[in-house]
Amino acid sequence: MQSRGNLWRAAAADAAIAAIGLAGCSAAKPGAAPPVSTTASPSPIPTAQPSHDFRPGTDGVGDPYFPTYGNGGYDAESYAIKVKYDPASDILSGDVTMTATATQDLSRFNFDLSGLTVRTVTVDETAATTTRSGRELIVTPSHGLASGAKFVTRVVYDGKPKPILNKYQELGQGGLFATSDGAIVLGEPDSAAGWFPVNDHPLDKAVYTIAATVPAGLTAVSNGVLGGSKTDGGWTTWTWSEGVPMASYLSTLVIGKFRVTTGTHNGKPVYSAVTTKVAQGAADTSIGHTVKIADFLESLFGPYPFDAYGGVVIADERIPFALETQSRPVYEAGFFSRGVDDSVVAHELAHQWFGDSIAVHYWQDIWLNEGFATYAEWLWDAHNHQGTVQQAFDMAYARSAPAVWRTPPGKPGPAHLFDATVYNRGAMTLHMLRKAVGDTAFFTILKQWATQKAGGNAATAEFIALAEQCRASSSTPCSTPGSTARPSPSADGVSGPKQFGSTRTARVHPFVLAPH
């Protein structure tokens, strides 16, 4: 995500003595699963039948910042979303099929769903019982679901979607926003539960097909590859597919009137759309640079991770940001009101590697998205002869408000996911890592990170572990995190951070730096 009016650009210059760091990161356990019971109760009577201990899935995945986001007890593999949206009435009619695998013996399980009226729910084609509790849709199938069993849940629902206002109001709102000519689905961390039933946490990625039926004459743009559009009886159905597992908040649907540009790049389809609410010009030019910028980032981070390219430009004052929706970022037109802006395009495209392909483990790890995307802006600007990365660092350093130095980017707090420390101190941390280990090792770290974690989730401690395995000035690949190799002190003449290269473990704070 990138907000308009990037915070540090307006921040007062006040940071004479400061430390950059992730000090205080609470290291999430990589791969940690929510607490669930999978232990079968001992049966008093020996039996040849497998015994089960059917229990409810939890109402969250255990995210420390947002305990009820996502749900425990199952792993969603795919969502087939069919929605019909009528801008005249604001009514959304949905029919969603989720295929999932039970990760425990399940007596019941939850979806996240905000508002809307659930009409019918079936599990494996048999009617299920449902109740609602806040954002939880609680589904009780007719029989228990054994751990490891694949099951198919279909939910039919409708209603007038309302954007979700996060309980931390600093985070704003997300979900489906009705517009004068259609609708926009966008938001972080809240979005998906506002328009379909979902296991709404980045830890449970899935593949998607999204078929959106809208009045003929309107276009419905979503993630991935366009399968086609078909008009019948005054309604057009647009079918999209995202075949690379996607975190739920990265799904989008934008309905309206657009100038559409299509093409092919590196054998993959390009589909970009600019709202006709803005005149042709800088917005079109900026997202027209998508593939050029993606190729530059690919040269740094490794192969572009998705099956399609593109972007969508909207015009809506309620959405003052751009978001890295998978394979097709959405940009608010205000970014381009003063002319072409490649930086925001570089930011959202960098997220395709850092944020989308590698999603956060928990939301506290968001600097792994935003710090990296901000650093990619600096790299693109330098590549484009718009100053140097060091100058970008110096400016960010000088203009960072005291709050930036009080708040470690790896532990921003739930209300502050999008604060300057996450973006700018995160990017500054990467730059100081680069200075400590040298360019070769630094870019090897970035590429290895993008490769090793592609398609999955990652926590801050895992990045630290990888960085610590990489030798300063080494031209050889870094060793795999978890190996016993010790990093050596900086050998390239650049003053290293005090603790980088120490023999202490990743649980200490390796990026605590002396004042620049």
Ligand SMILES: [Zn+2]
């Ligand atoms: Zn971002």
